[in-house]
Amino acid sequence: MHISFEKFTLENGLRVLVHQDITTPMVAVNVIYDVGARDEVVTQTGFAHLFEHLMFGGSENIPSYDEPLQMAGGENNAYTTNDITNYYIQLPLQNLETAFWLESDRMKSLDFSEKSLEVQRKVVCEEFKEHYINKPYGDAWKHLRELAYQKHPYQWMTIGKELSHIEDAQLDDVKNFFFKHYRPVNAVLCVAGNVTTAQVKILAEKWFGDIPSGEKTERFLPLEPLQTEVRTKTVTANVPLDAVYKAWHIPGRMEEGYHAADLITEIMGNGFASRMFQRLVKEEQLFSNISCYHTGSLDPGLLVVEGKVVEGKTAEAANDAIESEMKLLLENGVTDLELEKAKNKIESMIEFEDISILNRANNLAFYELLGDAHQINFELDRYQQVTTASLLKTARKYLRYDNCNTLFYKKA
């Protein structure tokens, strides 16, 4: 379905999108910042994410972010990826201005409280433990990223390389980070709901208009060199089953081949009817589960196959079976029916995602950050344009044997 919107830009460079939906009593307000874990330095990783936590610790004029929003019947959250940081609110339309007040004050200036930093360092350390240390295979992605990326900052996870980076974060670092990245010129605001552009314009100018523009982020990130040799790493840990993770470098979000790579993940390993689930889980029973997905990142990302190996089978045999499936793909490509199925899945996924105004607001802001929010309405076409021939070309270019990183995660 076509998603309509209007756009204007404030004098300070803040881009504002308005998406009207007259059917809902709620309004979504989304602020996306052009900063993610890829903008960190190797000695201070996890900072973009830690910073996201600090954005809730009070701003210059508002001691608590959450309380006024809850009083206004609103709910909010945020997330950080390797590329961006996104903040979103949903609240009853009547209280829209509360969202403008809160978001603008923390864009204007945070409170930079020592207490908030001290507490959030601890909270993030517990988050680190809960998700990446205290659970089986929790550090697999740490190893996989380090294996696959030798130069590019995608070599660390958004949570950070190690706990100490978070524990050592200082208030001065926080201030510098804020004034460098959290500026209007590096942000996109999107409002979705029963609103008009005129209304939003008045509110945006009133609340965001006086915030100093800041400097547009220029990136000089190291390019990941073309991989020409297979890389393999074996990790041993206290886990109940062996597991195999394999990652190939694929094009970035805006590059040729991205959509074909996405469709390949559908055909190879997403769903019970996918190739690898059918052959490796059901027929050969080498894996108890298998999945295929990609990181969807702005710079060149990874296409990943991961699975747990059935007790009694070896990780090497399981890995060989994945290699064979990839070889088959590179030799024969996919059938028309397989491609049609993958496209049907994408079409359905997009349609369901668009039901929620929060998703629509988030996606519009994201595409605008990439350069042009209109692209949201061409996404399905990009998938439809992929042919079995162009898919095969993409597969042969990127899913080469020597472009692969294999992590064997074995039980001790």
Next chain:
Amino acid sequence: MLNRKIAPAIHDAIEFDFLLPSIQKDHLENGIPLYWFNGGVQDVVEINWVFPAGLWFETKPALAHAVTGLLKNGTSTKSAQEINEALEFYGASLQINPGNDFATLTLHTLTKHLPNLLPIIYEILTDAVFPEEELQIHKQNSIQKLLVSMRKCDFVANQKVDALLFGEDHPYGRFTKQRSIEELKREDLIAFYKKYFSLDNAQIYISGKVGKNEIDILNNIFGKVSLCGDKVQPALFETITSTEKIQHITNDQNGVQGSIRLGRLFSNRHHKDYAPMVVLNTLFGGYFGSRLMSNIREEKGFTYGIYSSIAPYLNGGSLTIHTEVGKEVIEPALKEIKHEMHLLCNEPVDEEELLLVKNYLLGNLLGDIDGPFQILQRWRMLILNGLDENHFNKNVSIYKSISSKELQLLAQQYLNPDDYLEVVVV
């Protein structure tokens, strides 16, 4: 000059009107109850087929999971692969979940594909054969999944607290063991399927872009077969709460966090205290601004998150506090949780905080009943619990009007730490 210290005026959500839109209550030709709601702009539908086939009806442990897990893995004319291919080709998703009381099939699809998908669902529901080989693969992979889960302290703690609260033989307290999976037999699956997934016991809910045409298709496929009228009679179980109140377990010698669960029994949705407790629970540990989160995360930094939640089932329920905290702060965290319980018992909540909780709860409710899927989901919950829109309206008025005095009395009744079981798993 803009004064940023002054908040824009707000409209209190307690002043809003809440109207749960009415739905169509119908029957297919053969009498299967059909509930539907047309709304939204996307050409999508959600359909639920609900059966009394949850854990409550199991004759052997792990049976409901096995039956739902294998329901679409073969009929007399189609293999698992053919069924999955047929569903996935149209970009549809079919989830089959065994709950404590009901088992639910949920289909999400673009409306235009319904005519191609419904015959497959019908086939699954009337002609599943549970091939022996599929069962063997299910057993192998379920056991492996269980082995991984058993290494997680949160998984073990969740199992343990329910088992202590309800008793291991009670459907709400039962948990899956490797041996139960190993002992599953094909004939048990078939017997369970035939008895509980019979269309005699089905209810159908459909929402999204639906009109007469879609209802006709549904009726043609599900409404023509004659039913025999046999309704399932639920069994009765006795709840046996453990007398051993505290259990600290070491599951992983190298664990760096402990999973804390404090739990007590609570009622189902019919109890007079249920709606008032929704307000008290929200304030105590039900949202990000709660007492527990403010103290244990935002003040002390002991955890990434802490919540309390009410789990209402058909025949009872529980109230549980759950969090994962650093191993070295388990005792201080337990102390703070109990401190927050005492505080609510001993001191009335101030009016500002109470208004905030009410506005938050009601503002969210407005979002929760926005959109066709959400509206019918809300109705489905009411209908399956034997309730109607009066219950919804009554609850809304309680959320709006409850006083701090009432909340304190409730806290004294339901937030007394002495009534709670304590489970800690490292």
